[in-house]
Amino acid sequence: MSRKLKVLQLQGRYNVNASDLAEQIIKGLPADRFEVVTAFLRGAPGEGEPHSVASRSVYFDFPQSQLKGLRLKAMHRLYQFCREEGFDVVIAHRFKSMNMLMLLNRWLKIPLCIGVQHGIGDFDRAYRRFESRLLLTDNWRVVGVSRAVHEYLLGCGGGFTPRNSLKINNAIDIQRAERLLLSREQAREALALETGAFVFGTIGRLVPVKGQIYMVEAFATLKDRYPNAQLAIIGEGRSRADLQAAINRLQLAGRVHLLGARNDALQYVRAFDVFVMPSLSEGLPLAMLEAMAGHLTVIGSDIDSLKPLLEDSGGYIFPVKNVTALAEQMVRVLELSAEELTAKGNTAYEYLCRAHSIDDYRQNYRQLIEQALNPEPANHG
Missing domain, CATH: 3.40.50.2000 (Glycogen Phosphorylase B;)
Known part of the structure; x- marks a missing residue:
């Protein structure tokens, strides 16, 4: 031997x-x-x-x-x-x-x-x-x-x-991810999110390179037209104070939720209807792949590391740091029917299984x- x-x-x-x-x-x-x-x-x-x-x-x-x-x-x-x-x-x-x-x-x-x-x-x-x-x-x-x-x-x-x-x-280990995922109802209960709301969500450290501030500002432009929409951010970091200040300034209290760090944050992705990644720089973000494991529709910035992934998975793309363009993509998703939203999430899941097993x-x-x-x-x- x-x-x-x-x-x-x-x-x-x-x-x-x-x-x-x-x-x-x-x-x-x-x-x-x-x-x-x-x-x-x-x-x-x-x-x-x-x-x-x-x-x-x-x-x-x-x-x-x-x-x-x-x-x-x-x-x-x-x-x-x-x-x-x-x-x-x-x-x-x-x-x-x-x-x-x-x-x-x-x-x-x-x-x-x-x-x-x-x-x-x-x-x-x-x-x-x-x-x-x-x-x-x-x-x-x-x-x-x-x-x-x-x-x-x-x-x-x-x-x-x-x-x-x-x-x-x-x-990612797709089978492990699916075992960990809570149901929509369980995840929303654990995060104290409204059962009937339409939730845009993201997971990541609260640091400037993750671009959450652009997501908050984009949400502020559409909140009055879509009173059922909410925004949830899982993560912790040095940008929390800046994000909270923006929430207060834009009168988003009760609509934008800073949920803090969570162990195995992956398990909560089904609490979201749509996963948004507004990052300024990434390698290949596992959080986006984990969202696809939950059959979520995805939106992301057009940085070099995200754009091909979004193109191949049928996601929505906006120019990095462009608040207006991000808001437009969020509105496009809000206007989808339930069937269209489900189909988009299934397309993302199929891509995940094909390319990231x-x-x-x-x-x-x-x-x-x-x-x-x-x-x-x-x-x-």
């Missing part, structure tokens, strides 16, 4: 939860063929917090200061660790982890390195593109987590090509590893 392939999954910060896609990659690597070690550059689980499903977890717990600039101490420790372990494969998530491995692998010579890029913009700086072109060797594969991220990589000038780069869509996601990473390490011989017949 051949030995197991030894895989390191390297992440910037500790973050393990039920929908964590790094954990889903591990679940796609059979334990009889792969030994997976998960390592986090920063952070560690507190009491009661989950651990990775990997066979072993390593918490470097570097202070933030050691991960800036030349990062010599952190680089040296990571080099020693990788050299001692003798990994066959490293999967590095996000720019910092990927960049550190690109530098170190000039000496480590790990047979296969996979960089997972979750967002757009990491290679906008000229020196990063130059460094990437210099360090991308034949044993590197770089994954974009959506069509938009993959197209960004190919076009950014960082040395990413169709040969060394590919798209593996972020995904967790089984396909796991299989794609496993095949990437197997094919890169054992390429099929050329057919000269």
Whole structure:
């Protein structure tokens, strides 16, 4: 029996939860063929917090200061660790982890390195593109987590090509999501939302980049024409005071609800009639996919990472930050019949199953590893 392939999954910060896609990659690597070690550059689980499903977890717990600039101490420790372990494969998530491995692998010579890029913009700086072109060797594969991220990589000038780069869509465990989802009545009762209201909803941190302020301002322009409409926002963050001030200024008390952070917020999506994502920047937002699991009609901004997803799922699109255009799309949805709204939600769900299945996601990473390490011989017949 051949030995197991030894895989390191390297992440910037500790973050393990039920929908964590790094954990889903591990679940796609059979334990009889792969030994997976998960390592986090920063952070560690507190009491009661989950651990990775990997066979072993390593918490470097570097202070933030050691991960800036030349990062010599952190680089040296990571080099020693990788050299001692003798990994066959490293999967590095996000720019910092990927960049550190690109530098170190000039000496480590790990047979296969996979960089997972979750967002757009990491290679906008000229020196990063130059460094990437210099360090991308034949044993590197770089994954974009959506069509938009993959197209960004190919076009950014960082040395990413169709040969060394590919798209593996972020995904969710649709069956798990459906098991968690509360019914419309249960979700509305839990959130104290009116049973008969038409609810626009969103889930996300309350931070400026999520664009919730534009959603509130758009809702204010239509609230008088549609007295049955309400807006619900699940999440917490530093923008709460600004959002509350806008609610007061626009006289939206009782119509716009800041519901705070909720554990497993996914379970509440059926409380909404429509899911809105007014973000200014995203990688591939799992909250949008979770809304599709609830058969919701979706509206989103036209940022590069959202537009293809909305186009392919039959969603509604508006120019980012454009309050008037967002309000127009919200009105379009309000004017749909119940049957049309249901059909739109079903179209989104069908797209989700077709393009973002967790089984396909796991299989794609496993095949990437197997094919890169054992390429099929050329057919000269």
